[in-house]
Amino acid sequence: QDFCVAIKDPKDGVFVNGKFCKDPALVKAEDFFKHIDPGNPVNALGSQVTPVFVDQLFGLNTLGISLARIDFAPKGLNPPHIHPRGTEILTVLEGTLYVGFVTSNQDKNRLFTKVLNKGDVFVFPIGLIHFQLNVGYGNAVAIAGLSSQNPGVITIANALFKSNPPISDEVLTKAFQVDKSIIDYLQGQTWYDNN
Numbered sequence: 001q002d003f004c005v006a007i008k009d010p011k012d013g014v015f016v017n018g019k020f021c022k023d024p025a026l027v028k029a030e031d032f033f034k035h036i037d038p039g040n041p042v043n044a045l046g047s048q049v050t051p052v053f054v055d056q057l058f059g060l061n062t063l064g065i066s067l068a069r070i071d072f073a074p075k076g077l078n079p080p081h082i083h084p085r086g087t088e089i090l091t092v093l094e095g096t097l098y099v100g101f102v103t104s105n106q107d108k109n110r111l112f113t114k115v116l117n118k119g120d121v122f123v124f125p126i127g128l129i130h131f132q133l134n135v136g137y138g139n140a141v142a143i144a145g146l147s148s149q150n151p152g153v154i155t156i157a158n159a160l161f162k163s164n165p166p167i168s169d170e171v172l173t174k175a176f177q178v179d180k181s182i183i184d185y186l187q188g189q190t191w192y193d194n195n
Contacts, residue, residue: 005031006054006061019054019061032059038141039071044192046076046134054149061149068144072097072134079155079192080131086151088124088144090132092116095140101130129156157191 005027006019022031034057039048050069054060066086070078072095090099100113101124115135116122124130126147134140160167161183172183 003027003032003059004062006058019058021061022058027059032057036069039069041071041073041076041139044190045079046073047071047078047132049078049153051153053146053151063149064147066146066149066151068146070132070142070144072132072140072142074134074137074139076134076140078132079157080129081153081155082127082129083124083146083148083151083153084127086146086148087126088130088146088151089121090116090124090142090144091121092118093141093143094118095134095138095142096136097140097142098133098135099124099131101125101128103128153193155191155193158193161186161189162191 003024004019004021005024007022008020010020034052036050036052039050041048048071050071051066052060052068053066057066060066070090072078090097095118097116098113099116099122100111103110103112114120114122132142160172166187169180169183172186173180176183
């Protein structure tokens with residue numbers, strides 16, 4: 001089939017790839033359209049991610065792609081995170097970003113970084129921790145393309161220090177080789193997720 005537009009109400013749909021599909025005879029151009037306004041990066045991180053995944057644009061279902069707009073205030077950060085189901089390719093539309101990713105343990109956790117300017121493109125391999133930091137003096141804007149209609153996002157600090165229920169202090173103190181007071185402090189912080 002040409003497409004499988006996702007629907008929220010399954011009563012008239014067919015289940016494919018994790019979503020119910022709209023009857024193709026009922027599909028409209030609006031199912032493939034979404035307007036994206038600039039995000040508001042006025043928050044603790046100084047950035048705002050506006051995702052356009054299958055949950056925001058139902059026409060993406062089964063197509064294997066999505067995107068996100070990332071708005072940065074000066075010194076704004078898109079914190080270390082991973083996409084467990086998608087590779088990301090980022091292009092800078094405005095500003096200057098310091099970006100990077102860390103390879104897996106078997107590759108000795110090598111850090112790859114680059115300073116990107118308007119028009120530059122950088123790729124973050126699937127499942128690897130990566131980040132973007134605005135190192136310019138003004139705002140920055142980037143568009144990220146992802147190789148999945150639902151790439152997922154796991155912000156590292158949130159996953160470790162704000163899991164529900166919390167990860168055991170014993171696990172975290174041994175993993176980070178620090179006192180429980182430091183873990184308690186980190187768990188007490190407000191960890192922002194700008195996605």
